Amino acid sequence: MKKQRITVITGANSGIGKAAAHRFASEGHTVVMACRNMERSKPVLEEIISKTGNEKTTLMQLDISSFQSIRNFCHDFKSRFDRLDILIHNAAYFNHGEKYRLSLDHLELTFATNVFGPLLMTELLLPHLKKSEDPRILNASSNIIKHFFDPKRVIEMDNLKGENIKDKSFSVYKMYCSSKMALVMLTFTLAEEFQQHGIRVNGLQINGAKMSKNTLQKVTPGWRTIAFVQNLYFPPPEKIGNLYHELCTAEEFSDATGKLFNDKKEIMKPGIPDPGLSAQVRQLFSGAFYPLYADNRENREKLWKFSKEVIKNN
Incomplete structure (x- = not known):
């Protein structure tokens, strides 16, 4: 008999998050779709329930970039559920081409959404994760961290609180890259911190998935053209959604923690120190290595x- 798990998936109203919510619901799990836009998310919830017949799928409001929204969500969740088995941090901000934007907490929006929000949410839900027999956390990273194979690349933390909001050199692409590297590093640290509680914390490096029309429209026109071309080659979001499910439920991954997986479900290895040219190319394109920076x-x-x-x- 399959274990029935209580699962929270952030950003579950479109793309990979929606695909993952559908997969978990189809397997009979309790699924909490944690989404910012309730109006847009309600039809998605109805669609998933209609297709899977799983009435244990529900929708709760969450803006992962807002600390108050996170606190409200966690308070409501803990009042409605007696434990949490799976927490998937899927939501992300990646509007390439946008100018510097601040969150409600006066933090750079990319880091607020992709790093600080998930960390706060994880810590607030820790008491309920401890109550699970098989608690697992999965953080969605990206192959964009490959830029950190450049030994000169670092996470710059001196402009994450609006210190220089008019910085003309600001790049959401670069900030997104840094935020995803930061999430991998926090994954490794949280795995160590939570090991005493039996909570497994892992990351998945995503090489891309087809974006919905709605997501493409969010991207500024110049980047939209690039995203449209990439979309022709990206796998469907269902592929990654299925990976979420396997990494968070399969027995073969029950002991894995502090690991970064690639899209082949392989544990990635740290890069080679001071590699030669051929090794550099292999690291960059093989999908088997992550930058030593992490x-x-x-x-x-x-x-x-x-x-x-x-x-x-905050």
Whole structure:
């Protein structure tokens, strides 16, 4: 008999999140779709229930970039459910071409959505994760972190609180890259922090998935053309949604923690120090390696301290 799990998926009203919600619902799990736009999400909820027949699928409001929204969600969730088995941080902000934007908490919007929000949500839901017999957390990363194979690349944390909102060199693409690397580093740190509780924390490096028309319309015109071309080659979101389900429910991954998986469900390895040219190319395109930057203890401790202070002070 299959274990029936209580699952929270952020950003579950479109793309990979929607595909994952459908897969979990079709397997009979309790699914909480944590979404920002309720009006747009309600038809998706109805569609999933209609197609799967799973009445245990529900919708709850969450703006992962807002600390108050996260606190409200976690309070409501804990009042409605007795535990949490699976937490999937799927929602992300990636509007390439946009100018510097601040969240409601006066934080750079990309990091607020992709890093600080997921960390706060995870910590607030920790008591309910502890109550699960098989608690698992999955963070959605991206192959965009490959830019950190460049040894000169670093996460710049000196403009994440609106210090220089008019910075003309600001790039959402670069910030998205840094935020996804930060999420991988926090994945490794959280795995260590939560090991004593038996909570497994892993990441999935996503190489891309076909974007919906609605998502494409969010992207600025110049980037939209590039995204449209990429869409021709990206796999359907159902492929990644199925990976979410396997990594979070399959027995073969029950002991894995502090790992970054690729789209072949393989555990990725840290890159080779000071590689030659051929090794550099292999690292960059093989999908088997992640940048050594993520394993640097000093980098991870600096990010952890900074992120915890941001949460504490907001």
